[in-house]
Amino acid sequence: MLQGGALAAMFAAAFAASAPCGAATQAPAFATIFSDHAVLQRDQPIVVWGKAPADTVVTVTLNGKSEQAKADGGGRWRAQLPAMAAGGPHVLSVSANGATTALNDIMLGDVFLCGGQSNMELAMAYATNAPIDIPFGGSPNLRFVNIARETSAARRDEFSTAPQWQVTGPQTTGQASAVCFHMARALQRQYNVPVGFVNASWGGSSIQSWISGPSLRKLAAYGQGLDVLDTYARDAAAGGRAEEARQEAWWDKLDPKAAAQRAWSKAEFNDAGWPSLEPGGRWGESGIDALKNHRGVVWFRTTVELTAQQAQAASHLLLGQVATSDTAWVNGVRVGAGNAWWAGREYAVPKGVLKPGKNVIALRVLDDDNSGGLLGPADQRALRTADGTRITLPQRWKYQIGSRVSAVQQSAPWEPPGSLTTLYNGMIAPLQGYKFKLAAWYQGEANAGDAREYQTLLPMLFADWRQTLGQPGLPFMVAQLTSFGSVATKPGKSAWAELRQAQSLAVRNDAHAGMAVTFDFGDRSDIHPGQKTIVGERLARAARAVAYGEKITPGGPEAVSATRSGGDIVIRFANTNGGLRTYSSDLAIGFEVCEQAACRYAPAAAEGDTVRLKGAATAGASKVRYAWADAPFINLFSADDLPANGFELDVQ
Incomplete structure (x- = not known):
């Protein structure tokens, strides 16, 4: 029983919670992108926003300038301060009816937005020269904020995890994006502004x-x-059903046997006649003759015994890495699908699906050109409870060979890394109103293999972010795909070269875009090369030309034409910065001349701003290519040591 004072305190707290919020007792707040140590874009009107009690008038103050705004019925307010010159530190405050929220150590300078996949995400702690750059590379005028990974089916106005701006220094720099850090540091030193x-x-x-x-x-x-x-955004269960129908319709179109094999996902299906194996790699390497040369579908099934408590507590199915695509069912209920072999599978299991006693897990796995399978050790395959406890699945699984088909299965549109729009919703949309000097983009590995579509999608991303941020001319700096994967011993197709070409064309067709060519510092055995200093500094050079308007070339040599000259083909380059030169040879390597789809290597000699392909102007010569490989070996550079960009050009 509560006594005297405690009872009174309880009633007072309840009254305070239910009473209308007075502005004097509830301070207005900034959106979470604003925090201590933030940098705001100089020389542009400064938009700030946040929450306050509904219909409250707030006053926002920065650097001696103040503006008022009124919160709407939902408590959202937005104010615009005038443009200000670089400087600081300042205090940014918002006040209403005697209550104030203040942010300290705010700087005015240049702000960059960096996006992409793992080569942009890779932190300074894992980059080349980290032991030097982390303790000595920071500066009070160089700051950063990492947006927490957040996927959302619906567009968000606010981040679910509050970002925290940090000043670079020995304790913080290791957490920063290495590429973005080196680009930002180079530009900070160049222009001496925060x-x-x-x-x-x-x-x-x-x-x-x-x-x-x-x-x-x-x-x-x-x-x-x-x-x-x-x-799915409105109703997750309904979205799951709609996605299952979409996926299974795709399977029915792909595989005439899909409908019959779907019975293998049911809990009541009798798999007693199926053989078994211990997964842990690709089935082509299992030593099982029937699987050695199979390309297509293999089904896997296992059972796990659960207590009533475990069945109630388990919430997720973990499968580790799967090569390459999979669909998973638990007791006949579809729980998820994925198609990225490098991403560990984690599927939510709806309440009530798991039962005390025997539970059946079924997987339909579709391989790639290297066969498929459940990769990694057995302890990665488990049921996980809400408190993190793992219930390991049996090591041996039943399997049955399915149809021989070749295709790439779609993933659920809400499941990263192959989702549709969800990272924009959770990680870009909440920035609406924040102003930037430029954006840097380092992505494309996940889209290699569909370069034609990427040539449409990359300009679409440029336009989309510019519209979201309200900056129609926002400059974009693109880090081109680096060197990784197969080397070429003869001319052929290259998904990475095609993607690089798509990036080049998107940048060339955009007056506010620049590019950093990076394949001379790649690593054909590591998709995440540690040398990020060069990439960041080349992005900074492009930014100096495109975003800051310096009268310099944004990068290295770019082929602009290929024409016949007698029996030769002459390729003319722009941005040679004093002329072309070759390293370790009098000849430039990596050039090809093609007659329609048939290509051959061609001897090439650099002459000023041109490269001459001797004897290449045959009657059927239709196009020329350079550095057309996933991991090309090249030796053609500008006079100031920048690599010539790869290309494919029609012969005129």
């Missing part, structure tokens, strides 16, 4: 995840997926 950078990136993510729904809907191919995503 610089802040916002890092919004997610390893393995596709570009479709970073574009808004209304923009993606301009491409008919995404309409159905976006419809499912909208349903």
Whole structure:
């Protein structure tokens, strides 16, 4: 029983909670992107926003300038302060009816937005020269904020995890995006103004995840997926059912046996006649003859015994990495699907699906060109409870070979890294109103293999972010895909070269875009090369030309034409910065001449701003290519040591 004073205190607290909030007892607040140590964009009107009691008039003050705004019925307010010159530190405050919220150590300078996948996400702690750059590379005038990974089916006005601006220094720099840090540091030193950078990136993510729904809907191919995503945003269970129907319709179209094999997902199906194996790698390497050369579908099933308490507590199915696509059922209920082999599978299991006693887990796995399977050790495959406890699944699984098919399965439109628009919703949309000097984009690995579409999607992302941020001319700096994967011993197709070409064309066709060519500092055995200093500094050079208007070339040599000259083909380059030169040879390597689809290597000699392909002007010569490989070996540079960009050009 509560006694005297305690009872009175309880009633007082209840009254305070239910009474209308007076402005004197509830201070207005800034949106979470604003915090101590933030950098605001100089020389542009400064938009700030936040929450306050409904209909409250707030006063926002910065650097001696004040503006008023009124909170709407939902408590949202937005104010615009006049443009201000670089400087600080300042106090940014918002007040209403005697209550004030103040943010300290605010700087005015240049702000950069950095986005993309893992090569943008890679932190300074893992980059080359980290032991030197982290303790000695920081500055009070160089600051950053990392946006927490957040996926959302619906567009958000606010971040679910409050970002925290940090000043670079020995204790903080290791957490910063390495590419963005080196770009920002180079520009901060060049112009001697405070610089802040916002890092919004997610390893393995596709570009479709970073574009808004209304923009993606301009491409008919995404309409159905976006419809499912909208349903999921309103009702997760209904969205799950809609996605299952979409996926299974795709399977029925792909595989005539899909309908019959779907019975293998049911809990009551009798798999007693199926053979078994211990997964832990690709089935082509299992030593099982029937699987050695199979390309297509393999089904896997296992059972796990649960107590009543475990069945009640378990909430997620963990499968580790799966090569390459999978659909998962628990007791006949579809719980998820994925198609990125590098991303560990984690599927939510709806309440009531797991039962005390025997529970059946079934997987339909679709391979890639290297066969498929459940990768990694057995302890990665488990049921997880809300408190983090793991219930490990059996090591041996039953399996059955399915159809021989070749395709890439879609993933659920709300599941990163292959989702549609969800990273834009959770990580970009809440920035609406924050002003930037430029944006930097380092992404494309996840989209290699569909360069033609990327050539449409990258300009779409440029336009989409510019519209969201209210900056129609926002400059974009693009880090081109680096060197990784297969080397070429003869001319052939290259998904990475095609993607680089798409990036080049998108940048070339945008008056406010620049590019950093990076393949001379790549690592063909590591998709995440640690040398980020060069990438960041090349982005900074492009920014000096495109965003700051310096009269310098934004980068290295770019091929602009290929013409016949007698029996030769002459390729003319721009941005040679004093002429072309070759390293370790009198000849430039990596050039090809093609007669339609048939290409051959061609000897090439640099002459000033041109490269001459001797004897290449045959009657059927239709195009020329350079550095056309996933991991090209190249030796053609500008006079100031910048690599010539790869290309494919028609012969005129």
